[in-house]
Amino acid sequence: MDRTNTVIAFVCQAEKRKKLISALQSKYSNLRVIPVICIGKLNPAIIFRLLLKDAKAVILLGCDPSDCHFREGSFFSERRFFLLKEVLKGFGFNDKLLNIIWSNPGKDTSTLKNIASFMQYLNESHMEKGA
Amino acid sequence: MINEIRDAIIHYLASVMKKEDAILALRYSNTPGVLTPFIARNKEDLNSIEAGFFHLNNLAVYLSEFFQRENQLSKLNGALYIVCKPCDAKSVMQMISDQQIVADKVKLLVYACEGIADMKKIKAEIGLDKDYKTIELHHAELSLTLLDGTPLSIPKAKVLADKCLECNGEYNISLPYVFVGDEKKWKTNASNFGKIEKKVLLQDQKQGKELFEQLKSELSVCIRCNACRNVCHACFCSEKCIFDRPKMTVGFLDKEIAPSDNILYHMIRFYHVAPNCTACGECERVCPQGIPLSHLYDYFHRLMQESFDFSPGSSDSIRQAMLSYRLGEDLA
């Protein structure tokens, strides 16, 4: 398995999502979960690097803006990730490789469904970078 | 016309300049047609100030140098005048909004600009293998003397910079400033200047894989000289840039200059400067490889305006769009 088959997921408020994380790690062998304390902490430069060079795809799982524990992390992140996607689109990069999910810790089932369909889409399309 | 503006600027500065003041402007250099930045400290220096068709540099970027580093000018007792075109003034405003320069020490002198030259277009007109020894603008005609003595005349409209063709005369300076020339007349003229209604961007013509392949090949000639970064007023991190930090370099960019790395470098740089870019076009002008960077940036300029209703350079107190949010905004 080479590095270009790995999907990296950044998950915020990981202590509250233990069930979800263990379910994901057991189901998908090529998915790696990296916890962060708040999705607002993520430096988009890291995400650019991962998408362009290292990982196959990136999942960003943040709390719904209506319920960010730190109040405003998700609001600022919405704008930052929007600009991130637009920069990817502006360069012609396939922005579908970046999956941004806004979901509260209690809503595990819908998050799992979202990730499942995303992983399936990745497997089926055999996408090259930038396609 | 150009000489009139230049004389008016010098006349004004001679009347207001005090002993401890300094003026940041451009003057002739050894190379014909190229103006170089300099600082005038006394009234004799004033006479070498040039402005007009060849005033290509955006002097705003030097202001942060003076305020962030230690040099003679950071200890200036008087005021620092900066001679700029209206589009440069937007850059100054944006820098003040980003807290990179201190507004009280800077005095803006804006003059009625008639457009600037695009040196690449001039080169294309006279032929890539030829060079000129004199170049002057007389009203709407550019007259050159080639090295072998042949005179040449090119209409000004042919070699005008692209950004001037789209100038709409809109600028909103909230600092005290001085306008040399007739401001109202300039604004009316400028708004009729640009014939291009809605710009067609590269991203409108191509999307997806096609666009990516084209950009990858265009950016593959990038030698990572960092000229675009150094001349950009929005890249105010200067020597503290993330691409220069050893640990971060290993994290973000490798030392090799590979096409994928070039795209990564420009993507991250675009992401960082998009909220601050005032479309001054300097990055494209200074690129030694001729990459059309400013044309790429126009996409983000439009994005900021449409999605966040934010125009960089329009105010010295409103912070850039990434530092605020609105409840209920629908970002598709």
Added chain:
Amino acid sequence: MSDTQKNSLSYLISPAHYFGGITFLFLLIQVFTGVFLFMNFIPYVSEAYQSLVYITNIMPYGFFLRTLHRYSAFGMIIMCLLHMLRMYTTKRYLRPRDVGWITGVVLLFITLLVTLTGFLTSFDGFSQVVLNGLADFFKIGRRDFQSLLSINYGLHLLFPILIFVFLITHFSRIARPKVFPPSSLSFLFIGLMVALSGFFPIASIANTPELGSSNFEPMRLFLGLGIMTVILVILAFLPYLKKQKSIYAYVDETRCTGCMYCADVCPKKAIIEKQIEKNNQSYAVATVLKHKCQGCGICVGACRSSVIQLENHKDEILLEEVRKVWIEQTL
């Protein structure tokens, strides 16, 4: 400062965020109705009952205002408790939110006291019984407990001022507090209260006060107050019961450009500008106020040159974790 925040109907933050705002809304209703009642109520023993009759029966909308005043009081306490419950269950009382929590507990205490004094002011059946009992306890003549009445009324007017004073501190700890709920929620609750007051008016006032026997024992009241105080004091110390490991952000001052992007995005306004001296020149850099920092890291995401970092989780560590993933795979 930054962009406007529009409370729009189309995008409601979950209503639980606004419990505090709705409490504030009820407080405003109380002040509003209270002003009208204040203008017509006469706090003298001889005239109190008459003024009450006047308000209830004669004054236009008097009855409605009285009912609204009483129901909003209950509404305020219920909302205040719900607000407190939410803060507790979502762990929003731990440091650095402890000052907000303590001021909140104090506010709850004052609210309960203002309700009690208001109830005694209302001079209807049961309150008269209580007043009689208190007069007995303090050995004041039954016909002449004016002093008691005045003290009670004065406290009832003083407490709301104290509430506003503590509210200032309560709000100041949040950078962008949601003081007013969105208009949809506000109208919902106001409408609810108005409807309730219209359809379920409070029981009519009793007849002339009975100056005879009263089997009310003030000791029960004092005991109740005492227990309440003890409970609230315990609650106030809740943030300090468990030992917490605190995470703070810190700025590498040699690399800071002074753009203050971090300060703009901080939800707690914990980052301020500081002047440092280097080579005989002063530069502006950002600095973190540790007592306000909640360790969320939103500033880290805003900084372009990755200068501000969280103590336990720098960006380099994040990159290191990613690199570990590659190393694992190649082995």
